């Protein structure tokens with residue numbers, strides 16, 4: 001009886017050795033739900049010991065490519081992993097209505113000839129196509145998925161000009177886990193994170209980025225979460241453990257990680273903090 005999260009990717013759109021694209025795997029007993037599907041998510045799921053065919057659902061936060069670029073790989077690999085005689089249910093993909101849901105619905109279109117060829121050659125009885133479950137991005141937390149005592153709520157966060165963008169709040173019988181997706185520091189995110197045992201949140205070190213690491217730091221800073229302000233949000237929300245991911249810039253040394261930690265403490269957060277590496281895992 002325990003709830004765990006595993007970071008399947010702590011990276012960003014920019015290539016960084018050792019850091020896959022954004023993603024979080026949540027497991028409660030036999031139920032596993034993946035949040036976002038970035039570069040190399042499928043490989044990381046396998047490294048985390050997750051059977052792709054038993055994933056209960058995938059939930060997407062928004063349609064930026066770094067959160068979706070691994071989707072075709074996940075769907076095709078899951079299909080190929082299933083025994084050909086096994087009837088594989090389509091993977092439910094929860095996604096806010098809009099460009100993201102349109103992309104999920106057509107992501108395998110370019111692969112249909114390949115799928116037909118494999119099906120004829122090997123005799124697959126199922127299809128890799130997902131079961132798209134679009135929902136209108138809600139202003140306040142609303143349930144979008146329920147299974148085996150676990151519920152998933154979505155709520156809009158602030159990542160303009162990317163609309164819609166949502167965060168997720170998962171409640172199991174023993175824990176509450178919140179996943180921010182990409183967002184600025186905002187009241188919507190603070191409300192969603194209220195009282196969470198674990199908050200997995202994107203992190204942007206404004207002071208480091210202003211040193212010239214990005215070509216246009218202003219535009220990037222405008223829709224991400226400054227780490228000092230994030231320390232304040234996590235403290236006000238009463239979060240048990242704060243997990244920093246989607247790390248901009250990527251920490252490469254222990255000193256870099258300590259700088260993230262110092263920002264969070266400067267913002268006032270007194271709870272546990274993890275500056276995530278891929279495959280880091282926490283059990284409540």
Ligand SMILES: [Zn+2]
Pocket residue numbers: 062064159162182
């Ligand atoms: Zn984004």
Ligand SMILES: [Zn+2]
Pocket residue numbers: 012013022064066067182246
């Ligand atoms: Zn992103």
